[in-house]
Amino acid sequence: MSTRKPNGGERVPTAPATLAQELARHEERLAASRKGQRLGLALTTMPKLEQATGGLRGLMLLAAAPNVGKTALAVQLGLDAVQSDPQACFLFLSLEMPRSEIATRLLCNLARLDWSRLVMGPGPQGFSPEEQEALAAARGKLGELGQRVMILDAGNFAEPTVRGALASLEELKARSGCGRALVLVDYLQVFPLPQEVRRERGLRSDLDVDRWRIGAMKELRDLSGEAVLLISEVNKPEPGKIWAGSLEDITGSARGSYTPDMVFLLQALNREESAQELGGNPQEARSTLKRLGMSFNRLVIAKGRDGVTRGSIDMTFFYRQARFAQGFRHLF
Numbered sequence: 001m002s003t004r005k006p007n008g009g010e011r012v013p014t015a016p017a018t019l020a021q022e023l024a025r026h027e028e029r030l031a032a033s034r035k036g037q038r039l040g041l042a043l044t045t046m047p048k049l050e051q052a053t054g055g056l057r058g059l060m061l062l063a064a065a066p067n068v069g070k071t072a073l074a075v076q077l078g079l080d081a082v083q084s085d086p087q088a089c090f091l092f093l094s095l096e097m098p099r100s101e102i103a104t105r106l107l108c109n110l111a112r113l114d115w116s117r118l119v120m121g122p123g124p125q126g127f128s129p130e131e132q133e134a135l136a137a138a139r140g141k142l143g144e145l146g147q148r149v150m151i152l153d154a155g156n157f158a159e160p161t162v163r164g165a166l167a168s169l170e171e172l173k174a175r176s177g178c179g180r181a182l183v184l185v186d187y188l189q190v191f192p193l194p195q196e197v198r199r200e201r202g203l204r205s206d207l208d209v210d211r212w213r214i215g216a217m218k219e220l221r222d223l224s225g226e227a228v229l230l231i232s233e234v235n236k237p238e239p240g241k242i243w244a245g246s247l248e249d250i251t252g253s254a255r256g257s258y259t260p261d262m263v264f265l266l267q268a269l270n271r272e273e274s275a276q277e278l279g280g281n282p283q284e285a286r287s288t289l290k291r292l293g294m295s296f297n298r299l300v301i302a303k304g305r306d307g308v309t310r311g312s313i314d315m316t317f318f319y320r321q322a323r324f325a326q327g328f329r330h331l332f
Contacts, residue, residue: 054306
């Protein structure tokens with residue numbers, strides 16, 4: 001057990017209680033779940049994922065090959081969480097991408113408008129009335145939801161630490177009045193290791209550093225008490241193998257897959273599988289998907305604790321709009 005200091009950001013330990021003393025609180029949590037209250041954060045646009053997991057909760061890891069859409073999916077989950085629950089907020093530690101680009105992607109997602117059209121402009125004819133209406137609605141929604149969203153990047157969070165993330169989370173909660181949060185870290189392998197920690201702990205190998213990083217993320221989960229989602233790289237597979245085919249493919253220490261409460265693997269379908277979904281030959285399927293700005297993926301729930309149902313969920317990635325939708329066939 002622990003209590004939060006009045007100035008926020010850190011917790012100090014309290015005297016441990018016996019199991020008998022804790023049973024009353026435990027029964028309160030069970031009673032709440034029996035009444036149908038979600039265990040984790042709701043996901044309106046991803047009902048199958050919410051059903052399988054009970055909502056976003058605990059320490060989660062999302063791993064995929066490069067350019068499959070893992071950041072886009074994770075950001076959509078954060079957007080989904082704040083849209084689904086007015087008491088939820090979203091803190092995004094963007095360690096690679098500037099926050100202005102994230103804002104652009106969110107507008108594309110909400111307006112269902114291609115990135116190139118939004119950023120480069122629609123040409124002499126301008127945006128159509130439908131596009132203008134969609135953009136206005138997206139800006140309005142983002143302005144409203146954005147009061148519960150904070151994006152940290154190199155410009156406003158130059159030296160990322162767990163303590164700094166906790167302080168930013170407390171600030172976001174205080175500003176928004178929210179009681180729940182999703183914290184997204186993009187991505188695990190670039191979370192910086194302070195030099196003093198390396199010296200004090202004698203961390204020499206990449207494996208030691210990987211272990212420290214996942215330990216730091218566990219600390220972020222434990223001290224915040226909130227859902228924490230980590231984006232992770234995967235190792236390049238051997239010839240003939242698929243990217244992110246199993247837990248063993250996740251880059252770094254084995255703790256990267258053992259420690260999280262849930263692990264998701266985002267896999268891209270190959271040409272033959274895509275053609276089967278479209279009902280055409282591989283060449284036609286590739287041409288059709290490129291024309292529509294889509295790719296077919298599967299989100300595999302490879303690991304889960306406490307009521308999580310393992311399995312896979314079919315997903316379509318509209319990569320020009322930084323947007324995911326469940327399923328394949330219903331889109332045509």
